[in-house]
Amino acid sequence: MNLSSLYKQLKKRLRQKRRWLSLGFFIAAAAVGLLTLFGSRSPDIAGDAALTAETLAAVRGGQAPQAYVSEEQRQTLEQIRAEGGTRDVFVRRSYVCGEEHGLTGRMGTEEIMSFHQEHPTWKVELDANGSVTFTEQIDDLSPACKQNAYFGVDKTGNLSLFEGPPDNEKVIRTFFQLNTGYLESSLPHNSLEELKKGIPVIDMAEYNSVLSTFSEFAVEAAENVMIPAQ
Structure with missing residues (x-):
């Protein structure tokens, strides 16, 4: 059995159970959402309007909306200005998997303030050597991870993300302990060995799909499934 067919079989096995769980969750969430909407919407209208007006005024004035700037960030910017x-x-650029870092150039104080206004959600840090770093959080995989990231199992049985095939043992991130006994009993023979070879991850859809699928075999989730009937 190749790795692709193993992963497809896993998803097929779990799809039906998830369909019913998702339906129940959707109904419950919809009910809660309606209650919240009708119970709390009216008192918030004035507050929403005030916040919108404040944000528009800040943008028109060339300033970053204050909602984006924490006290720590304000202090950092004030220090740079002073x-x-x-x-x-x-x-x-900090990705879900991977990071990119590069020099933009030398800037004066006003240029730094303008750069912050252009990117108000980016974190600003003043380094010990006096340089400034802006960090953008990106909900995606870095280009390098899209080419060379693999899900697999480490030596202690944890589902992990690796740089290159798991045999290289370059762990980027560890997620949770797998119940390997439950995994092996639920899948064809040698399936765990196939998993140890690694599942390549090319985009966020695949990343989330692998995590969702194998979370069913996390130690705690698997133990709950395997509780014997009384």
């Missing part, structure tokens, strides 16, 4: 001078400015 000290003045020019600084090296870096941009870090």
Whole structure:
């Protein structure tokens, strides 16, 4: 059995159970949502309007909306402004898997403030050497991860994300302990060995799908499934 057929069989096995769980969750969530909407919408209208007006005024005035700026960020920006001078400015792109980091250039204080206004949601850090780093959080895989990231099982039985095939043992991130006994009993012979060879991850859809599928075989989830009937 190749790895592709193993993964498809796993998803097929779990699809029917999830369909019923999803339906129940949707009905419950819809009920809660309706109660919340009708119970709390009216008192919030004035607050929403005020927030919208404040945000529009900030944008028209060339300023970042205050909702985006934490107290820590304000203090960092105030320190940069107070000290003045020019600084090296870096941009870090932090992905779900992977990271990119590069020098943007040297900027004066006003240029740094303008850059922040252009990217108000990016975190601003003042490094010990006086340089400034802006960090953007990206809900995606980095280009490098899309080419060379694999899900697999480490030596202690954890579902992990690896740089390259799991045999290289370069763990990027560890998620949860797998109940390997339950996994082997639920799938054809040697399925665990196939999993150890690694599942390549090319996009976020595949990333989320693998995590969702194998969460059914996490130690706690599997133990709940295997509780004997009284």
